Amino acid sequence: xxxxxxxxxxxxxxxxxxxxxxxxxxxxxxxxxxxxxxxxxxxxxxxxxxxxxxxxxxxxxxxxxxxxxxx
Numbered sequence: 526x527x528x529x530x531x532x533x534x535x536x537x538x539x540x541x542x543x544x545x546x547x548x549x550x551x552x553x554x555x556x557x558x559x560x561x562x563x564x565x566x567x568x569x570x571x572x573x574x575x576x577x578x579x580x581x582x583x584x585x586x587x588x589x590x591x592x593x594x595x596x
Contacts, residue, residue: 535587545580
């Protein structure tokens with residue numbers, strides 16, 4: 526039972542972190558001038574995104590639960 530909960534938490538953490546990386550690197554519109562649209566792909570510091578940090582923490586907790594449940 527604990528192992529399955531740990532795996533679920535681990536998967537949720539990985540998905541959160543992946544979504545944070547995706548959101549961090551997606552192009553953003555800088556300016557619109559009529560039909561002309563300027564976009565920029567700005568790479569932010571990955572550690573400034575709370576989804577990446579939170580996802581990493583949740584994944585780590587899930588991993589600990591899985592490892593402890595094996596014993």
